[in-house]
Amino acid sequence: MRTDTGRFDVIILGGGVTGLTYARDLARSGQRVCLVEPEDRLGGNQRSWSQGDYTFDIGAFFFTRGGPFLQTFAEVGEMFEDVKPSFGRINPHGAVLTYPVKPRELVRDLTPLELLALPVDLFLSRIRYARMRSAGDFARFYLGNLIYARTGLKGYIERFFSSSDHTVDVDFARKRMRWIADAASLRGRFQRRRVRRVESGAVQACVRPRQGFEALYARIGELLGQDGVTIITGADLQDLQRTPDGFALRVNGQQIQGDRVIGTIPGEAMARLIGLTPIETPPTLDLVTLFARAPERLNTPHGVLFNFTAEGRWKRLTMHSRFYAGYDHDHMSIEITSKDGAAEPVEEHLAAISRQLQATGLLKAPLELLGHSLTGHAYPLYRQGVMAASQRLQAQLKAFGIELAGRQGNFDYIPSADLAVKLVRAQAAARQTPAPDISITKQTTQLPAAPLTSSGLVPPTQGAT
Incomplete structure (x- = not known):
């Protein structure tokens, strides 16, 4: 038990995949670790929402046996269920094709005259x-104007970014x-081969x-x-100060001291924590997730659909019922990116999605909305010039x-838990010294370290609640 001193080798801000991976690696190397999470649970943006027999998700849904995440937390492997996923996309003509895009499918919608003009279009692009x-x-360089437009x-790019494609860096x-780029390159052949291996079960x-x-x-x-590891959930992060021998974090009215601080929470939250003003906040996108039920199974073999049509704001539809046994109809999470997620008319969105799926023959009767979730700061938005501010x-x-x-600490796009773990390992390997160089002159007195007795503390011998 290390809660009697409030002194740690490392304080980790944030309990998503990145923070959890750092916590395990550092603790297993013999360091004293305190992980502080503002939410009342661990997992970051990977969350679920349940109603009755249905469970829906926000965040990455698929994992890989033997991948970095399940290697790091091998003890939880038995909790996962093996699947053979299949991914599809609805094209502008309402046809359901495979995803990622296969090169031969990029030209199937072109007219004979456009096919003749394609080599010149690609060369000029x-x-x-x-x-x-x-x-x-970026897209026109690899695909040309004809393929990109048809x-x-x-529409998919602008739907994901909630912005004109010319404004996104x-x-x-x-x-x-x-x-x-993969679809138009030799490298893409290997990537598509991997997707086929996943879908085939290899x-x-x-x-x-x-x-x-x-x-x-x-x-x-x-x-x-x-x-x-000492874990504090539901943490009220009040301020972070430098001390003569490290850092002092005030949380829930008490003080924790540490030699190092690793930040995986949004940059503006950390800026407020250290009293930085003014804060130059890079823009982000919210993620609105609709939780819906269909009266039947959708008319497609795919468990995940992407929206490549000119209709609607939704970008991805994941049918959880395709990956867990016992359902004779589909229930799904439907994702919409937004600059202001709180203002989105979710019922109107679902009605439009129902009409679209019915028009394409995928659905007979409208979807029923069971609930929805708003995830703020879900994706970094790299408008032109934003990278400099970040x-x-x-x-x-x-x-x-x-x-x-991590994704929020580094203002980065990290699409999977496995990649998050890989980046933790790469960053740790690149770190040359055991602690950052502290140039502040030591004083003869130190800040008092109060015992950690507040609610939300998970002592090392217990689990997260």
């Missing part, structure tokens, strides 16, 4: 958009839309426990407690001594 300043330039890709496109895919993410991360909290904020936080990590 490689010249015109070679400098690639925006997401639109396949629904332009190319760096975001490289992260989020890399499959476009690479074993699995999904979160049937009872939802909360059960998964409660178990991971217990495992970290057994590793000796880098300035990161530089200020790093100058204070905070080690930034």
Whole structure:
């Protein structure tokens, strides 16, 4: 038990996949770790919502057996269910095709005259958009104007970014839309081969426990407690100060001291924590997730559908009923990105989605809305010029001594738990010294360290609640 002194080797801000991975790795290396999470549960943006026999998700849904996440938390592997996923997309003509896009499908909607003009269009696009300043330039460079306009890709990109494709910085496109470059490159052949291996079962895919993410991360909290990690959930983060020998974090009216601080929460939250003003906040997108039930099974073999049509605001539909036994009809999570998620008319969105699915023959009767969720700061939005502002904020936080990590800490796009774990390992390997260089002159007195007795504390021998 290390809660009697409130002194740790490392304080981790945030209990998502990145923070949890750091906590396990550092604790197993013999360091004293305190993980502080503002929410009342662990797991970050990976959350579930249940009603009756239905469980819906916000966040990454698929995992890989033997992947970095399940290697790190091998004890929870038995909680996952093996699946053979199949991904589809609805094209502008209402046809359901496979996803990711196959090269031969990129040209199927072109007229004979357009097919003749395609080589010239591709050649000119490689010249015109070679400098690639925006997401639109990125897509046109690889696909040309004809394919980009006729396949629904332009609408999909603008739907995901909630912005014109010309206003989104190319760096975001490289992260989020890399499959476009893959579809037009030799590298893409290997990527598509991997997707086929996943769908065929050669690479074993699995999904979160049937009872939802909360059960998964409660178990991971217990495992970290057994590793000796102190976990504080529902934490009121009040301020973070530098001390002569490290950092002092005031949380829930008490003080925790640490040699290092690793930040995985949003940059503006950390800026407020250290009293930084003014705060130059990079823009982000909210994620609105609709939870719906269909009266029957949708007329498609795919469990996940992407919207490549010109209709609607939704970008992805995940039918959880396709991955857990016992359902004769579908229930699903439907995702919509938004600049202001709280203002979205969710019932109108679902009615429009129902009409669209009915028009394409996928659905006979309208969907029923069971609930919805709003996830703020779900995705970084790289408008042109935003990267410079993000880098300035990161530089200020790093100058204070905070080690930034993860999607929110680094203002980065990280689409899977496995990638988050890989980035933790890469960042840890790149770190040359055991602690940041502290240039503040030591004083003869130190700040008092109060015992950690507040509610929300999970002692090392217990689990997350």
